[in-house]
Amino acid sequence: MFIDDKVSMVVIDNNTNNLKIKLGGITMSKEPKDYKEKNQKETAEKSDHKQSEQKQDQKAVVPAAPDPLANLPKEAQEKLKAIKSKLEKFQKNLLDKFDKYIMGIALLPPQKEQGTEKVDKDKINVVILIDDSDSKKMSKFELKDKLGAIIAQMGTEIDKNMITQTIICSELWQSCYDAKYDLLQTVALAAPIFDTGMLAAVKIAEIHKSMVLKKFEKYIVSYVLAGSLVQGRATSSSDIDVWIVIDDTDVKKMTRAELKDKLRAIIIGMGIEAGEVTGIRNKLNIQVYILTDFWDSLKEANPIIFTLLRDGVPFYDRGVFMPWKQLLKMGKIKPSREAIDMFMGSGDQMLRRVRDKLRDMGMEDIYYALLTPSQAAIMMFGIAPPSPKETPEVMRDIFVKKEKLLEDKFVEILERTIKVRKDIEHGEKKELTGKELDELLTDADKFLKRINRLFTQIEKIKEEESMLHTYETIVTLTRDVLKIEGIEKVSEKEMVELFEKQLVLTGKIPDKYLRILVSIAKAKKDFDDKKLTKQEVEQAHKDSNELIRFILEYTQRKRGRELERTKLRIKHGSKFGEVILLDKIAYIINDIDAEQKEISKAAINENGSLGTTEPATMEELEHAISKVEIPAKVFIKELLFENLRNIFGKDVEVLVNY
Numbered sequence: 050m051f052i053d054d055k056v057s058m059v060v061i062d063n064n065t066n067n068l069k070i071k072l073g074g075i076t077m078s079k080e081p082k083d084y085k086e087k088n089q090k091e092t093a094e095k096s097d098h099k100q101s102e103q104k105q106d107q108k109a110v111v112p113a114a115p116d117p118l119a120n121l122p123k124e125a126q127e128k129l130k131a132i133k134s135k136l137e138k139f140q141k142n143l144l145d146k147f148d149k150y151i152m153g154i155a156l157l158p159p160q161k162e163q164g165t166e167k168v169d170k171d172k173i174n175v176v177i178l179i180d181d182s183d184s185k186k187m188s189k190f191e192l193k194d195k196l197g198a199i200i201a202q203m204g205t206e207i208d209k210n211m212i213t214q215t216i217i218c219s220e221l222w223q224s225c226y227d228a229k230y231d232l233l234q235t236v237a238l239a240a241p242i243f244d245t246g247m248l249a250a251v252k253i254a255e256i257h258k259s260m261v262l263k264k265f266e267k268y269i270v271s272y273v274l275a276g277s278l279v280q281g282r283a284t285s286s287s288d289i290d291v292w293i294v295i296d297d298t299d300v301k302k303m304t305r306a307e308l309k310d311k312l313r314a315i316i317i318g319m320g321i322e323a324g325e326v327t328g329i330r331n332k333l334n335i336q337v338y339i340l341t342d343f344w345d346s347l348k349e350a351n352p353i354i355f356t357l358l359r360d361g362v363p364f365y366d367r368g369v370f371m372p373w374k375q376l377l378k379m380g381k382i383k384p385s386r387e388a389i390d391m392f393m394g395s396g397d398q399m400l401r402r403v404r405d406k407l408r409d410m411g412m413e414d415i416y417y418a419l420l421t422p423s424q425a426a427i428m429m430f431g432i433a434p435p436s437p438k439e440t441p442e443v444m445r446d447i448f449v450k451k452e453k454l455l456e457d458k459f460v461e462i463l464e465r466t467i468k469v470r471k472d473i474e475h476g477e478k479k480e481l482t483g484k485e486l487d488e489l490l491t492d493a494d495k496f497l498k499r500i501n502r503l504f505t506q507i508e509k510i511k512e513e514e515s516m517l518h519t520y521e522t523i524v525t526l527t528r529d530v531l532k533i534e535g536i537e538k539v540s541e542k543e544m545v546e547l548f549e550k551q552l553v554l555t556g557k558i559p560d561k562y563l564r565i566l567v568s569i570a571k572a573k574k575d576f577d578d579k580k581l582t583k584q585e586v587e588q589a590h591k592d593s594n595e596l597i598r599f600i601l602e603y604t605q606r607k608r609g610r611e612l613e614r615t616k617l618r619i620k621h622g623s624k625f626g627e628v629i630l631l632d633k634i635a636y637i638i639n640d641i642d643a644e645q646k647e648i649s650k651a652a653i654n655e656n657g658s659l660g661t662t663e664p665a666t667m668e669e670l671e672h673a674i675s676k677v678e679i680p681a682k683v684f685i686k687e688l689l690f691e692n693l694r695n696i697f698g699k700d701v702e703v704l705v706n707y
Contacts, residue, residue: 132173135208139175140243142203150196152218153178153248155239171210176239178247181217182281193217218247222279222362226371233364249329250278250289257323257333258364261293261316268312270294270340271370273361280360288334292357294369297339305339313337340369347373347382358382412481415489416470419463422500429507437467454506459499462492513576516586519593520573526600527566533607545570558603565596612674617685618704621697625704628693629670635659636670637696657686662696 140154157174177200181189197215204211216232224232237255241248251274258272276290295312297305317335324330338346346354358377363370376382423444424434435443441464448455466489472478527548528539534551545566552558572589575581581589619626627638630653639647648670652660693701 135173135211136175136242139204139207139211142207143177143200144243146199146203147196149183150179150181151177151243152180152245153236153241154243155236155241155248157214157235157239169210173208173211174214175204175211175242176214176216176235178221178236179215179217180281181219189217189219193220218281221251225362225364226374228363228366228371230364246284246287247278249327249332250274253289253323253327253329253333254291254364256327257291257320257335260319260323262365264315264319265295265312268295268308269365270296270367271363272365273357273363273370275357275361276334279362289329289332290334290336291364292336292338292361294338294340294343297341305341309337309339309342412470412473412489415493416466418493419466419496422497423463426500426503426507429504429511431511441467448503452510455499455503459496462496466493512583512586515590516573516576516581519590520569522597523566523569523593526597526604530600530604530607533604533611558599562596562599565592569593569596617693619693619697620702620704622700626697629674631673634673636665636673637662639697651692654688656688658688659692659696 136156143154144151155176155178157176160172160174179193179196181192184192187195193215197213200215201213204213214235216236221232221236224230233251233255236248236251239248241252254272254274261272262269271292271294273292273294274290275292277284277287278289293316295309297308300308303311316337320333320335324333343354347358355377358370358374361370361374373382420437420440423440427440427443427447428434430447432443432447434440441460444455444463445457445460449457449460469478469481469485469489473481524541524544527544531539531544531547531551534557536547536551539547545563548558548566549563553560553563569589569592572581572585575585615630617628617630619628624640625642627641629636629638633653635651635653637649637651639649646667648665648667649662650665650669651662654660690701690703693703
């Protein structure tokens with residue numbers, strides 16, 4: 050068909066079936082009848098949303114879309130509109146009369162001039178694909194002739210230049226069986242106007258086949274279209290199944306498996322590329338076989354391979370697929386006795402496998418579904434998880450007997466489940482019946498619901514313990530910091546007042562920490578009165594952590610400063626030593642700059658002198674310092690200076706503010 054010099058392409062969007070006629074860079078679209086109602090419904094659903102957007106911005110003016118034909122000559126515009134309307138009318142008339150037979154209507158590309166032969170530019174060539182799978186009252190070719198004549202008349206009634214070519218599926222497939230691919234290429238090159246899925250399948254398969262053959266022709270034995278499309282059971286959502294057989298009999302540089310994997314990855318990638326080219330995405334389902342595996346499957350009477358041979362249509366064949374297909378049709382390919390016995394026995398094997406899977410997988414899942422949450426509950430209570438065997442008894446001791454949070458019947462469910470699993474594991478129980486599995490599932494469901502409630506109960510107990518622990522920690526640390534300031538005994542009632550008076554008002558601690566202490570004291574009171582919410586508990590924990598960190602840092606700094614006052618720095622000769630006076634014992638370091646420090650210790654007598662020295666270690670010194678809460682006040686008496694001369698020598702100096 051030749052429409053006009055300016056008409057470059059007539060195509061269809063395979064995702065929406067929209068007919069598009071391209072004129073140079075300009076496109077006109079038409080939605081086929083099949084999709085009209087659907088699109089109208091979608092448009093109606095979107096209209097309300099669009100109206101609301103328009104109301105939100107009354108000032109926004111959307112300019113009208115330009116007319117795609119505006120810049121074309123008037124004659125070309127008229128011709129293009131006429132062709133489009135004629136194709137629409139032809140499609141409507143054809144579907145109204147032969148809807149159940151029509152698989153596809155497509156517009157053929159313009160014919161090319163050959164030599165001196167002239168081409169009629171006004172011809173409109175249309176191909177119609179007919180489903181003849183249900184032809185019973187007449188032969189398939191009688192059906193073709195009868196429908197072809199009627200369709201041709203319908204075309205000429207619309208336009209005397211419309212030439213129709215009617216193709217029945219049997220004819221298309223037979224041409225492939227005969228290795229004559231002219232009809233196949235005709236259908237593949239045509240631009241679909243209406244399609245139930247077959248035109249798209251032929252188009253993408255033919256393009257994909259060409260890509261594969263161009264790169265791997267010496268390896269490709271057969272390229273076969275199969276599945277529901279060639280069986281006459283296809284729907285618009287059906288996959289396009291293609292099978293590719295690769296010759297692996299002459300492979301030397303790699304293993305057969307490597308050849309299959311390498312080519313398979315590339316071939317599937319080409320399938321994605323073919324989908325992008327044609328717009329038929331996520332439809333092509335590609336199966337790749339190597340020839341030796343294909344032959345083995347045939348010998349083993351694999352039903353899938355038998356179905357492929359029976360129904361498949363070769364889009365390309367090097368004389369392998371069709372002979373096998375003919376031999377199968379003639380009854381020459383028969384399953385071996387071994388294959389028959391294997392298939393006969395496969396039913397029992399599969400049932401046994403199902404029973405084994407129900408027993409093993411079902412029992413394992415139920416077992417862990419109960420055991421894992423049980424151990425989680427024990428851990429949540431603050432106890433390390435026991436072994437599976439010990440778990441029921443630990444649950445009973447803690448939650449049933451001691452805390453009285455759980456009923457014993459739920460521990461019995463756990464015990465029964467563990468026992469059944471153990472019996473299966475040790476081979477004492479061979480099968481798990483459906484009834485037993487249902488009972489285990491029912492009990493497991495009851496158990497898990499109860500364990501979920503147990504988690505809530507444990508959480509409440511731990512929340513109370515946590516609140517009490519937090520408050521007690523704050524009280525202890527507050528007393529410690531007040532003790533450092535010289536206040537030995539502090540009651541809970543006066544704790545806040547003394548904290549404010551001794552630490553905040555004196556500028557030693559910021560006001561912020563007084564507010565936190567007050568809020569925690571109030572939270573404890575509300576908790577005792579059962580007025581504290583979960584969110585308030587969490588906030589109290591958060592605030593207490595901040596206060597604890599600050600008090601610990603303050604105490605450590607204070608202790609560090611007090612500890613410095615217990616140290617005497619001694620210079621003897623060119624060396625520097627140190628004496629640390631800790632309550633009733635003194636530690637002496639002869640040379641504080643030495644890598645291996647020599648440390649000794651001596652008791653501090655009541656008269657202020659030092660007793661006999663004996664060796665000590667750095668670890669011992671660090672341990673003694675860590676045990677001292679608040680260093681006692683140190684008084685240096687005359688006798689101590691005599692001891693220092695004896696230890697360090699006569700040339701001794703005591704350094705102050707070193």
